Amino acid sequence: MKRPFLTASSLVLFTAGIIAAEADLPEWSDATDAEAYTLGGGLWPIGLLPDGAAEAAREDSPAMVAEGASTPTNPDGSPLTFYGPLTSAGGENLGVGNTTGEGLDEPAQAPAIEALPPIDGELRNLYFGYPPVDYLIDPQRLLTEQKSNDIKRFLEFHSDESDFKIFVMVIGETQEIPESVDLQELHREWFSEQTTVLMVYHREHPDLTEFVYNEGVRSALSQPVFERIRQNCLREGAATEFAPDQVEKMAIELSIQLYWLGRLMNAEGAEAKALSEAESVFDLPASADAPELLREYAPSIFLQESSQRAISILITIAGILACLVLAAFLVLIIIWLRNMDRIGGGPLIFPNWEPKPRLGGEFSGGGFISMSFDINDTSSEKP
Amino acid sequence: MRPVDHEAESCYSCGYSALKAAEKFGSNQVALSRVHDAAHWLRKQEKDVLNTAIDQLEVKFPQMLFCAYLGLLPENLKMSELGFWLLNHGQVKGAEYARPNENAILVILDMKTKQVGISLGYFAESLITQEDGYRALMKARPNLLNAEYGEAIETIFRRLCKVLEKRGKKLRKLSHEELQAQSKALNENTLDLPQHFAPMLGRWWRLRAV
Numbered sequence: 001m002k003r004p005f006l007t008a009s010s011l012v013l014f015t016a017g018i019i020a021a022e023a024d025l026p027e028w029s030d031a032t033d034a035e036a037y038t039l040g041g042g043l044w045p046i047g048l049l050p051d052g053a054a055e056a057a058r059e060d061s062p063a064m065v066a067e068g069a070s071t072p073t074n075p076d077g078s079p080l081t082f083y084g085p086l087t088s089a090g091g092e093n094l095g096v097g098n099t100t101g102e103g104l105d106e107p108a109q110a111p112a113i114e115a116l117p118p119i120d121g122e123l124r125n126l127y128f129g130y131p132p133v134d135y136l137i138d139p140q141r142l143l144t145e146q147k148s149n150d151i152k153r154f155l156e157f158h159s160d161e162s163d164f165k166i167f168v169m170v171i172g173e174t175q176e177i178p179e180s181v182d183l184q185e186l187h188r189e190w191f192s193e194q195t196t197v198l199m200v201y202h203r204e205h206p207d208l209t210e211f212v213y214n215e216g217v218r219s220a221l222s223q224p225v226f227e228r229i230r231q232n233c234l235r236e237g238a239a240t241e242f243a244p245d246q247v248e249k250m251a252i253e254l255s256i257q258l259y260w261l262g263r264l265m266n267a268e269g270a271e272a273k274a275l276s277e278a279e280s281v282f283d284l285p286a287s288a289d290a291p292e293l294l295r296e297y298a299p300s301i302f303l304q305e306s307s308q309r310a311i312s313i314l315i316t317i318a319g320i321l322a323c324l325v326l327a328a329f330l331v332l333i334i335i336w337l338r339n340m341d342r343i344g345g346g347p348l349i350f351p352n353w354e355p356k357p358r359l360g361g362e363f364s365g366g367g368f369i370s371m372s373f374d375i376n377d378t379s380s381e382k383p
Numbered sequence: 384m385r386p387v388d389h390e391a392e393s394c395y396s397c398g399y400s401a402l403k404a405a406e407k408f409g410s411n412q413v414a415l416s417r418v419h420d421a422a423h424w425l426r427k428q429e430k431d432v433l434n435t436a437i438d439q440l441e442v443k444f445p446q447m448l449f450c451a452y453l454g455l456l457p458e459n460l461k462m463s464e465l466g467f468w469l470l471n472h473g474q475v476k477g478a479e480y481a482r483p484n485e486n487a488i489l490v491i492l493d494m495k496t497k498q499v500g501i502s503l504g505y506f507a508e509s510l511i512t513q514e515d516g517y518r519a520l521m522k523a524r525p526n527l528l529n530a531e532y533g534e535a536i537e538t539i540f541r542r543l544c545k546v547l548e549k550r551g552k553k554l555r556k557l558s559h560e561e562l563q564a565q566s567k568a569l570n571e572n573t574l575d576l577p578q579h580f581a582p583m584l585g586r587w588w589r590l591r592a593v
Contacts (some may be wrong), residue, residue, distance in 0.1 A: 170547045347444070364505065369501045
């Protein structure tokens with residue numbers, strides 16, 4: 001009796017104890033006490049990512065603005081997003097206004113264009129005072145730093161590989177070469193000892209680009225050749241609107257064209273000049289050793305003369321025909337020799353043996369082969 | 384084709400034999416020239432050219448006898464019979480001892496039936512197959528159709544000489560034992576039976592004629 005009672009009472013007490021015990025449950029903190037954090041860990045401008053906490057913390061965080069930037073706005077009045085290099089200095093944060101991700105594919109907005117000063121005084125000396133040290137002459141830093149470095153590396157690489165050096169001079173679109181500066185004279189003064197091309201590029205206006213060659217190169221080939229090189233470079237430059245890309249593309253194209261220009265000069269020289277001067281630009285003779293790469297990169301610079309092409313085709317066909325005739329002739333000779341019953345050499349003695357006679361014939365056993373040669377009788381007889 | 388052995392007195396197929404040929408043409412010996420133009424179809428120039436060619440061939444093959452017969456055969460005379468009889472009874476003028484009739488290549492032209500045939504002696508038969516002979520005839524067919532009989536005979540001889548030349552080169556490479564084995568193989572194509580009396584009879588006929 002005692003034992004069940006004890007068991008029941010212990011169960012009741014244990015259950016009551018459980019019910020009476022209070023559990024320590026976590027509590028939600030107030031929003032004001034929550035620790036503020038920035039989504040993205042500061043890799044991107046604050047406010048770029050749509051984060052509520054960051055929105056809240058944004059009001060108290062210092063602004064990040066582009067150095068030297070003005071306050072460009074969208075057509076609806078909202079500020080534009082800036083994805084370029086950021087600096088803590090500056091007035092307001094340009095990334096705050098646009099949090100929708102619009103314009104992510106837009107290139108970095110160039111700083112506000114200020115009126116460029118005329119090339120005069122100290123700036124004139126920077127451009128034309130001394131022979132250039134770098135292949136890219138851009139004292140006003142009109143190109144982006146990264147592109148400038150890329151172009152410099154490319155021009156250095158080109159100068160290592162080619163006899164033609166390329167110097168690129170970048171000036172503003174509103175700037176002009178001073179009248180007192182003669183580029184040809186300057187070129188002669190600076191680059192008289194080496195074959196060099198000076199490309200004077202006007203920012204975002206590739207059509208104003210000027211190419212200055214050595215006089216020796218100019219005299220070696222005809223004007224249409226250089227005009228075509230210029231056209232090809234301008235075509236490449238017109239493929240984009242971004243000034244650094246324009247310079248880069250034009251420099252690459254100029255490098256390609258100069259390679260073939262050198263080949264052309266070596267292969268043709270004065271004779272080609274005389275021929276090209278006599279013909280229009282579209283009838284320029286092709287270099288004798290111009291490979292397919294020439295047609296791929298500069299299909300229009302060295303057009304093959306149509307008559308020469310026709311002659312080469314005719315010569316090829318004639319060669320093939322001659323080979324066929326020769327082969328047929330050899331085959332005929334072989335057939336003729338095989339069919340010719342020419343018996344040469346010394347006497348031929350057969351070993352003797354005595355065959356046994358047949359049909360009582362002493363010398364012949366009746367072996368016979370015959371054929372009819374009557375036109376009306378085509379059948380032939382074989383025993 | 385049924386086998387023909389030396390014991391057979393006559394062909395198993397047609398019953399022809401040397402005795403029957405002798406009954407028909409005679410058992411006497413006949414004199415032949417190398418180019419025997421009984422039909423008088425060849426001009427002298429053609430005959431001379433053909434003789435010159437045969438001279439050359441005979442220099443090359445000192446054992447072989449080249450001869451030709453042109454005639455107008457009667458209807459009851461077959462070319463094969465004539466060839467068989469001529470080779471066994473003919474004596475070619477100018478043929479040396481080294482050129483017996485069994486080494487002969489006889490070209491027969493029947494101008495009446497417009498047929499050409501080649502009869503071969505035993506030795507020549509062992510060197511020239513029927514296919515070779517047929518090819519030689521076929522090669523001369525254009526000349527025959529153009530009635531250039533002299534050239535046709537020359538073409539046949541030259542073609543057969545090419546065959547002989549090839550055959551001779553092959554035989555030259557064989558050793559003595561191999562040659563003996565080949566000779567034995569040629570003879571073994573016939574049945575191994577006792578010697579036929581016909582050759583002896585032929586000699587007897589010749590002696591009687593003389």
